[in-house]
């Protein structure tokens with residue numbers, strides 16, 4: 001386990017996340033496109049206890065996920081950077097952290113891709129791809 005620091009664009013909020021591997025899972029879903037403004041998002045699923053907010057306070061935006069259960073997104077109230085989200089479908093102790101916001105993450109490898117069904121036509125596959133989610 002290694003602890004990585006992350007911060008939002010404006011610097012009003014910051015956090016530290018403990019991760020087992022320095023790698024990304026690419027999510028191609030349409031919600032990530034809309035919320036992030038990019039072709040995909042870069043994430044990792046970690047235990048909630050591995051994340052500490054070290055500066056400021058994040059706001060919450062809630063929507064209904066495909067499962068019909070709520071998804072809570074935690075973001076900086078000033079610049080709207082999304083730090084992490086929590087899917088009720090995953091249970092109370094698991095969160096999805098935006099790995100690209102952590103220190104050094106530009107050098108990390110792509111470990112897997114999810115929601116491959118929503119991939120942009122011109123995007124090449126860079127890791128093992130799942131049409132939606134990996135089988136659990």
Ligand SMILES: [Zn+2]
Pocket residue numbers: 008009010011012013076077078079080081
């Ligand atoms: Zn901010």
Ligand SMILES: [Zn+2]
Pocket residue numbers: 027028029030031032033041115
């Ligand atoms: Zn997504």
